[in-house]
Amino acid sequence: MDVPETVVLEQEQEEEALISGSEAIAVACKLADVDVITAYPIRPYDTVMQYVAKLVANGELDCEYIVAESEHSQFEIVKHAAAVGARVFCGSSGVGWMYAFEALTVTPALRLPVVAMVGNRALDDPGAFGVEHNDALAVRDLGWMLVWVDTAQEALDTALIAWRVAEDRRVFLPCAIGCDGAFLTHSQSLVRIPPKSKVQKFLPRYDRGDLLLHPDNPITIAPQVNEDWLMEIRKQTDEAMRRAKGVIEEAYRDFENTFGRVYGNPFFEEYQTEDAEVVLVGMGTLSMPVKVAVRQMRQKGKKVGFVRIRWFRPMATQELQACLSRFKAVGVIDRDFSLGSPYMSGVLANDIRSVLYSASARPAVVGFICGLGGREVTVPDVRQMVEILEKAASGEPVEPTYWIGLRE
Amino acid sequence: MERSYAVEIVYRGIFQKNLAKNIARGIVLAARREGKVGIAFGRYGDSPERNGIPAKQFAIVAPNEEILQESMAQYEPKEVDVTIVLDDTLCKGVESWAWYGLQPINKLLKPGGTLIVTSLLEPDELIKFIHRKPYEYNLAIVKGAASFSGLWVYKDDHTDVRVLGAVARVAPEMVSLGSIQQMILREWKNELKATSAEKSYSRITMRKVLPHEGNPEEPYSFVLPRWYEMREGIAIPAIPVGGKYNEEGGFAATPNPYFKKFSTRTMRPVVDFDKCVKCTLCWLQCPDTCYNVTPDGYYDVNLDTCCGCGVCEAVCPVDGCITMIHETNFTDHKSQWKMWKQDKQAYAKWVDELRRSRPPRSHGFQYRGQYEKELASIAEER
Ligand code: SF4
Ligand code: SF4
Numbered sequence: 091m092d093v094p095e096t097v098v099l100e101q102e103q104e105e106e107a108l109i110s111g112s113e114a115i116a117v118a119c120k121l122a123d124v125d126v127i128t129a130y131p132i133r134p135y136d137t138v139m140q141y142v143a144k145l146v147a148n149g150e151l152d153c154e155y156i157v158a159e160s161e162h163s164q165f166e167i168v169k170h171a172a173a174v175g176a177r178v179f180c181g182s183s184g185v186g187w188m189y190a191f192e193a194l195t196v197t198p199a200l201r202l203p204v205v206a207m208v209g210n211r212a213l214d215d216p217g218a219f220g221v222e223h224n225d226a227l228a229v230r231d232l233g234w235m236l237v238w239v240d241t242a243q244e245a246l247d248t249a250l251i252a253w254r255v256a257e258d259r260r261v262f263l264p265c266a267i268g269c270d271g272a273f274l275t276h277s278q279s280l281v282r283i284p285p286k287s288k289v290q291k292f293l294p295r296y297d298r299g300d301l302l303l304h305p306d307n308p309i310t311i312a313p314q315v316n317e318d319w320l321m322e323i324r325k326q327t328d329e330a331m332r333r334a335k336g337v338i339e340e341a342y343r344d345f346e347n348t349f350g351r352v353y354g355n356p357f358f359e360e361y362q363t364e365d366a367e368v369v370l371v372g373m374g375t376l377s378m379p380v381k382v383a384v385r386q387m388r389q390k391g392k393k394v395g396f397v398r399i400r401w402f403r404p405m406a407t408q409e410l411q412a413c414l415s416r417f418k419a420v421g422v423i424d425r426d427f428s429l430g431s432p433y434m435s436g437v438l439a440n441d442i443r444s445v446l447y448s449a450s451a452r453p454a455v456v457g458f459i460c461g462l463g464g465r466e467v468t469v470p471d472v473r474q475m476v477e478i479l480e481k482a483a484s485g486e487p488v489e490p491t492y493w494i495g496l497r498e
Numbered sequence: 499m500e501r502s503y504a505v506e507i508v509y510r511g512i513f514q515k516n517l518a519k520n521i522a523r524g525i526v527l528a529a530r531r532e533g534k535v536g537i538a539f540g541r542y543g544d545s546p547e548r549n550g551i552p553a554k555q556f557a558i559v560a561p562n563e564e565i566l567q568e569s570m571a572q573y574e575p576k577e578v579d580v581t582i583v584l585d586d587t588l589c590k591g592v593e594s595w596a597w598y599g600l601q602p603i604n605k606l607l608k609p610g611g612t613l614i615v616t617s618l619l620e621p622d623e624l625i626k627f628i629h630r631k632p633y634e635y636n637l638a639i640v641k642g643a644a645s646f647s648g649l650w651v652y653k654d655d656h657t658d659v660r661v662l663g664a665v666a667r668v669a670p671e672m673v674s675l676g677s678i679q680q681m682i683l684r685e686w687k688n689e690l691k692a693t694s695a696e697k698s699y700s701r702i703t704m705r706k707v708l709p710h711e712g713n714p715e716e717p718y719s720f721v722l723p724r725w726y727e728m729r730e731g732i733a734i735p736a737i738p739v740g741g742k743y744n745e746e747g748g749f750a751a752t753p754n755p756y757f758k759k760f761s762t763r764t765m766r767p768v769v770d771f772d773k774c775v776k777c778t779l780c781w782l783q784c785p786d787t788c789y790n791v792t793p794d795g796y797y798d799v800n801l802d803t804c805c806g807c808g809v810c811e812a813v814c815p816v817d818g819c820i821t822m823i824h825e826t827n828f829t830d831h832k833s834q835w836k837m838w839k840q841d842k843q844a845y846a847k848w849v850d851e852l853r854r855s856r857p858p859r860s861h862g863f864q865y866r867g868q869y870e871k872e873l874a875s876i877a878e879e880r
Contacts, residue, residue: 201731262731301731308736315732316543318598322725323732330730 116141184211198233220464366395516648602629763806
């Protein structure tokens, strides 16, 4: 049999492979022995479904692989499969994710641990394939956990963690993994693939307990309710999201013990922040140009650092506040927009402002909207942002929001 | 008028919705003739309505906008000056299609307030159904059967204006008969209706109800759980599978402990077991699984859960075996099969009397031309 080189066979030892972010997610599906996977093509997510299809065709992954007739059905099918006790995976991008929106909104309150990959893509119109985070961010208030990854390795590891957290009885919430279109989904890098035996140790069987929809456990789920019930149901979902934070920490500790790969603080990564005076904050693959720029500027003596947020929901409010209130100025890079929002900033910038509001020492916060529609965030862009931050740090007046990399 | 007035209209969902709405609007529009302000609204939780399920409309009238706002700060009134009941079977108490337990019909009525009921019964006959209040209130009767007037297939029988006439009588500070009549002429442009309001104003039967009068039963209630007491994932446990009817066998379904449904009923099936051929059809066809199988193979209605739809009467193949009888003929939910087992002769006599006296049905007609005949007698009375 002609086995494609990227396909991962059962192995006892960790192995290294050159794979894309999308492929890393597909490999995670195989390692997690997912039961039901639904698909509907849209770029850049479709690369995941292609890799999954290949794994199924090669007999490496035994799952129900259903190509639905639309994203709405795609997400409804996994929702229902999760209700009957199946470990599930699906994904989408841009307007495809938006087409599934009704299914997305009903999933958290039913406490169904759907794990999804969002290949971040600009929302139409105009039709564009490049990355913007507005697609995944649209569910930010609804009870979906949202995490952004930076590398293919992190995509694989985070997918395993996502099932572990989502399927934890204390949580039972859906989780979307944001993967930047093109930069992550379509570029191959070296990834260490753990043996399945270790994954099995890390990821226990999904046990739905007394919430399992099964003839032996007769229950009704998703009834119509009135004002006497809804607030209590919302509070339950809120409490699950609050508990998720501790469960995420637990999962990362266990991940480190099982696989030996250390992520440290699960919620955000700090890069050269120890003595920094100004920092940039962002999510996803923009970390690469930002880190390069930070290194270059440090060589010139600038005290600059970078904080990359992984978990956007739940947000680690206290930890982020403690971290960011150490600096004089914080620049938040949004690969998204929130038109008409406070300061006409992006979604992340406004959340960070809110995180810092109760801090005793409040740094200046500047929003940078940058890299929309797949435009690159370049090293000169980052330098420009840091210059603005330095002004803000020294008390000079600056705008609350800048569009960076815009033809002006 | 110094304060605001609240009126509650309790009616049968869907069937009486327009009638209730006409009354609520009529009160506000008539009070407007006197320079007052008001709001008329349906209880949102009752919507979308279900056939026959008890539902509510409200009318609030106030001397000015500020006082109106104060009384509307609590959207659904906690107490009312007048409760209007458009079907006397509702006097046994109401259970909304949401889960509230059974509410006495006079639950919101203030001390000294008035319960207006459209009924063919005398006040003394009605009081035995109505739960007791710790204080005095008034009962007024507008003579008439439960009306479907306002429902598109039913013709106008003036119930709306007759009730409005009664409202003017019991709460003249809120709205006068003159204003009601002006409003009728303006809105309906119908002098006969204005006359009906006036006749009703003078003809209603009224009586005080004292604290010791009425049904002494505690209505069953349902305590809503706290958020952390509820099962997560909006998962509701199924009603457990039923068991034996009694020690000797048979089968009884487990009723829903939270929603009994009987307050939807205006008629109940009465089974003549001597005629039953045990064909199973009533048991099979009842949409609410109300029939339990007795050890000797008969079918006994659970009257806590029966909504009175009449399907069993329609499917029973034996003439006169199941008969729907108006609910005001009963004060309890006793098992008919047990009554029959205890004394077959007495039971036969009871069934015969109920059938022969042919109390009016709550809705629908028993023969062609009944409506025309009834209308003629209403006109005659005028
Ligand atoms: S009237 Fe007959 S069919 Fe209808 S609910 Fe009652 S018992 Fe069942
Ligand atoms: S439908 Fe009539 S005859 Fe048949 S079992 Fe029921 S009561 Fe008896």
